[in-house]
Amino acid sequence: MVDFLGELHYAKSHEWVRIEDDGTVTVGISDHAQDALGDVVFVELPELNMAITAGDEAGVVESVKAASDIYAPISGTVIAINELLEDTPETVNTAPFTDGWFFKLQPDNLGDVQDLMDVNAYEAFCENEEH
Amino acid sequence: MGQRTPIYTLHVDAGAKMVDFGGWDMPIHYGSQLEEHHLVRQDVGICDVSHMTVIDLRGPQAKAYLQYLLANDVARLDVPGKALYSAMLNETGGVLDDLIVYLDGDGYRIVVNCATREKDLAWMNQQASGFDCQLIERPELAILAIQGPNALAKVSAVVSPERVDLISQLKPFVGAWSGEWFIARTGYTGEKGVEIILPGADAQNLWRQLTANGVRPVGLGARDTLRLEAGMNLYGSDMDESVTPLESNMAVTISFEDDREFLGRARLEAQLSEGVERELVGLVLLERGVLRAHHPIFSGAEQVGEITSGAFSPTLEHGIGLARLTTGADNLTVEIRNKRLPVQRVKLPFVRNGKQVYKLA
Numbered sequence: 001m002v003d004f005l006g007e008l009h010y011a012k013s014h015e016w017v018r019i020e021d022d023g024t025v026t027v028g029i030s031d032h033a034q035d036a037l038g039d040v041v042f043v044e045l046p047e048l049n050m051a052i053t054a055g056d057e058a059g060v061v062e063s064v065k066a067a068s069d070i071y072a073p074i075s076g077t078v079i080a081i082n083e084l085l086e087d088t089p090e091t092v093n094t095a096p097f098t099d100g101w102f103f104k105l106q107p108d109n110l111g112d113v114q115d116l117m118d119v120n121a122y123e124a125f126c127e128n129e130e131h
Numbered sequence: 132m133g134q135r136t137p138i139y140t141l142h143v144d145a146g147a148k149m150v151d152f153g154g155w156d157m158p159i160h161y162g163s164q165l166e167e168h169h170l171v172r173q174d175v176g177i178c179d180v181s182h183m184t185v186i187d188l189r190g191p192q193a194k195a196y197l198q199y200l201l202a203n204d205v206a207r208l209d210v211p212g213k214a215l216y217s218a219m220l221n222e223t224g225g226v227l228d229d230l231i232v233y234l235d236g237d238g239y240r241i242v243v244n245c246a247t248r249e250k251d252l253a254w255m256n257q258q259a260s261g262f263d264c265q266l267i268e269r270p271e272l273a274i275l276a277i278q279g280p281n282a283l284a285k286v287s288a289v290v291s292p293e294r295v296d297l298i299s300q301l302k303p304f305v306g307a308w309s310g311e312w313f314i315a316r317t318g319y320t321g322e323k324g325v326e327i328i329l330p331g332a333d334a335q336n337l338w339r340q341l342t343a344n345g346v347r348p349v350g351l352g353a354r355d356t357l358r359l360e361a362g363m364n365l366y367g368s369d370m371d372e373s374v375t376p377l378e379s380n381m382a383v384t385i386s387f388e389d390d391r392e393f394l395g396r397a398r399l400e401a402q403l404s405e406g407v408e409r410e411l412v413g414l415v416l417l418e419r420g421v422l423r424a425h426h427p428i429f430s431g432a433e434q435v436g437e438i439t440s441g442a443f444s445p446t447l448e449h450g451i452g453l454a455r456l457t458t459g460a461d462n463l464t465v466e467i468r469n470k471r472l473p474v475q476r477v478k479l480p481f482v483r484n485g486k487q488v489y490k491l492a
Contacts, residue, residue: 038352039165041443042421044468060468062421064164064352064443067468086419090165 220395321361
């Protein structure tokens with residue numbers, strides 16, 4: 001069984017977004033996404049201070065099976081990347097919602113997260129995608 | 132729904148993720164492909180490869196037929212049960228399939244790939260028309276591969292004393308009969324182990340006994356990274372009808388001795404005299420990342436070929452691959468997502484018996 005975490009916002013490309021207390025956001029990929037990918041063996045992260053637009057490629061996650069692009073769920077500037085994933089990419093599998101985060105953004109407009117799905121909508125979206 | 136091996140239900144019960152594999156419902160992994168790979172390198176794993184096609188060959192001209200059909204020479208099989216790896220070529224030297232042939236008394240047992248089954252059988256029957264021999268497919272038989280440094284011990288813990296004795300005497304690349312079981316010291320992993328060809332019901336029992344004894348199942352995903360680390364070709368990826376074995380790192384499997392007439396020989400000899408323009412080589416990615424099939428390979432600005440099989444090597448923890456390149460090309464880079472990264476050619480295999488084999492210059 002895969003987990004769906006309640007307080008997060010989700011993109012159709014399976015990234016999650018968490019709003020932090022300081023108004024920045026953290027981005028990762030969902031448990032559903034890591035489960036579908038299989039063992040993650042390599043992660044390519046965006047560059048620090050890079051400005052990215054919602055929907056842009058922001059990195060790559062490679063599993064034993066295939067390479068998949070990671071997209072920016074909202075527009076903003078990259079203020080942190082998870083360097084832990086360079087040496088232990090499997091963290092994406094073991095802790096997708098916590099230690100397996102990909103990058104943090106200073107959003108251009110925090111209100112953009114409202115364009116994303118809540119957990120119920122995302123769970124239904126995943127179910128639909130499977131059928 | 133695809134075809135199912137006798138082990139199908141046991142795969143599902145073990146939590147396998149089942150995928151279509153050449154028309155068969157087969158397990159790609161049982162949770163973690165990486166863990167299954169490491170199991171085989173460090174301990175033991177069991178893999179169901181019953182989707183592969185077993186063909187027995189009988190008749191007074193069985194040997195003469197195979198000497199005509201195959202690029203390798205079955206006359207090299209000088210011990211009962213011994214295995215020979217060979218390409219089966221068309222008239223123009225293209226690789227129709229790769230296969231294992233075991234000497235079986237006066238006859239032979241042949242194991243060919245699953246995806247090529249129909250094509251192979253049609254070709255083999257067509258070529259057999261001038262020979263007094265019969266090809267008998269054995270779809271009722273299952274094949275279990277038990278591979279890893281502890282494979283022989285684990286199998287010996289659950290089989291009869293006669294079979295324990297038999298396994299202890301088997302040399303690498305040799306098989307032997309025990310009742311309806313054919314047990315061979317062969318594999319596709321670069322580790323010690325056996326492949327056992329046996330009736331479906333026996334395969335279910337052996338699978339249950341081994342897994343109850345702590346041998347964990349390994350899916351076809353790990354089988355592929357294991358074979359790539361072992362430097363072995365995969366038919367359909369690393370070679371097919373568009374290339375000859377000389378362009379596929381299979382030159383040592385061609386026997387030109389004794390002027391033996393075999394299918395494809397003329398083309399191979401012509402290619403040797405003209406010069407073989409392409410070669411299949413092992414490549415190591417020198418930076419972090421993963422090599423994948425069809426990544427283009429460059430020498431300077433010029434594209435000299437592409438990856439035919441690529442993966443992240445779980446044992447070596449970096450990208451490895453086989454690539455078909457212009458013969459002798461050097462100063463190589465691979466293009467991944469519009470970036471050029473240095474790759475180095477290495478002597479195969481990448482891994483044997485759990486350890487890195489090649490040395491970087």
